[in-house]
Amino acid sequence: MLVFPLINDTSRKIIHVDMDAFFASIEERDNPELKGKPVVIAKNPLETGGRGVVSTANYAARKYGIHSAMSAKEAYELCPQAVFVSGNYARYQEVSRQMHDIFHRYTDEVEGMALDEAYLDVTVNKINAASAVKIAKMIQHDIFTELHLTSSAGVSYNKFLAKIASDIEKPKGLTLIAPEDALDFLAELSVKKFHGVGEKTAEKLEALGITEGGDIQKSSPQYLAEKLGVFGWELYLKANGIHNVPVKPNRIRKSVGKEKTYGKLLYLEADIKAEVSKLSEKVGMILQEKQLKGHIVVIKIRYADFTTFTKRLSLDDKVDDVYLIDQSAQKLLDVALRDNVGIRLLGVTVTGL
Template identity: 50%
Template sequence: MDTEQPKRKIIHIDMDAFYASVEQRDFPELRGKALVVGGSPEGRGGVVATASYEARKFGVRSAMPSKRAQQLCPHAIFVRPRFAAYKEVSAHIREIFSRFTDLIEPLSLDEAYLDVTVDKLNIGSALEIAKQIKQAIRDELQLTASAGISINKFLAKIASDLQKPDGLTFIGPSAIESFMEALPVEKFHGVGKVTADKMKQMGLHTGADLKKLSESLLVQQFGKAGHFYYQIVRGIDNRPVQPHRETKSVGAEDTFAEDLETEAAMNAELERIAPLVHDRLRRHGLKGRTVTLKIKYHDFQQITRNHSFLHATDDLEQILDAAKKLLLATLPDGKPVRLLGITMSNFSEAPVKKNKPENPGQLTLF
């Protein structure tokens, strides 16, 4: 007979349109306006970091090219990010969290997991703690947050996204099975568009569909992630909240609808991917010394190549230039490419002794 582990109490807090909300709070003339925080749509164009809910109504989303955002919402106001201001607000939010628990795992400036199985104030109810955190953020910072509460990280994160903005969603133990069975596969945290499309082609549209497959079949179809899907569709996620969680790498990749066959087409994709990596570095307040290029060919052969700078950087031009040089050094003649990815890592401060422009060492990405 299995011994059931005591249920944990996990909260996922996600600030609502964080950068845009801070801008609208600090500059009243922006309130109620379609606001895009990110790179300018002019020239080569930047990337959307965050869009206000007024802009999201037009389909504007984070990580979207700013040019596309302007096409969708021509009257949008574009402002550059003020990362120092966001970090200051984030530190205040973290201090609010610490009033209730020390088990805090930040994911970025605007979201974190909290384990309140045992809380400092002996409140006992995770739902009540989430309400108090939301109220403190509103009272002290004039901002709103959405909270998800459940027995593990996966469910808490999904719950926080269900009633945005200013949401509060609790998924209790008795509701987990029916909730997971009804959840569309594209809503599973960690399932990207390509994987979701593959699932749908297999007739897998909801958690209930996934649940019908054996673990071995899921692993056969989706690799190691199959183990995760098998567990999570049953509401099982034993990952602990890690207070000292350290970001090891920041990256972005894309699988193309049609294989790329020319260097020009590949460089054009790198020019699209690199700004996403740059934006994520800035969002996490990180600078890296190692840029890694991931290439998957049409035959599914995969390689990675990396280059280390003398000093840590978050400079877009440096990252893009290094990725292009790595691509040029590794392109076999006439071999189509189905995926490209760029990752930054090695975030420590000590400078490397020398550059290693063509180190073929394999890195674990994403």
């Protein structure tokens, strides 16, 4: 068996800051009447004919099983008494900028992943602090006292572990995974907690007898690569605490897209159009969160026979508006749609950012 040299950089000090129910918390902060009530950031499905997707929900709403990317209709069915708020993305962007101002007091090595989360490399920092935990506590304190919001933080030597750590004690948590503790921690971690392991991949791994990180650690990288391709090798590295990807302060995104594969083929035009609308809404929300706009809308269609088509439409202006994206995608759909042929995949992308 080939032996791969596993080079692990444990010298870095990485913090992952994740705001607690960011959008909903801003709404609660700015509207005290919402305190204690289940708050869902989505258009009220009673006013939209059931359309719309949940952007986020506060912890009171999450107790009912409501989560982001769920349809607003389903959220209403789970909790009819929830307060639905359409969302003020300009306001959320403003608060996010204030949050990033706080980050930059400590380091300029900041990689924003969305409006509500970011990685910070504080190996070298502006206050010359040796402890990343100390800096994380100071950031959480600044966010709470200045923005009146709470955040959770994870601290470790790489981005993968820092992100997992930030989710361990939500809300208001702070968790450190030190280099000497990483392998034991990962050995007990469910494979479902590994980034990129969705429901289907988890089922594949379970069929191989792999349910925890320790099972991956005991497997050979060749075996995992044979079963899962390149992703198997990536899992092997992560399970061994290796993720040498640096924080990238100037990460440039060229496109924003969402696609979905359907286990049951779509045939009805109304269903297909509804799915395209859902995808368009998700893409629009990401664009707004990332403060991006694009002028090219692309749809992707894969039919039952696996033939795949893409169509694109160039717009005069750059957009991030959900309605305009959906309107453009629907126009493309009208051109590309084939009669009486089932669809197994749909995608909507905005590029030319």
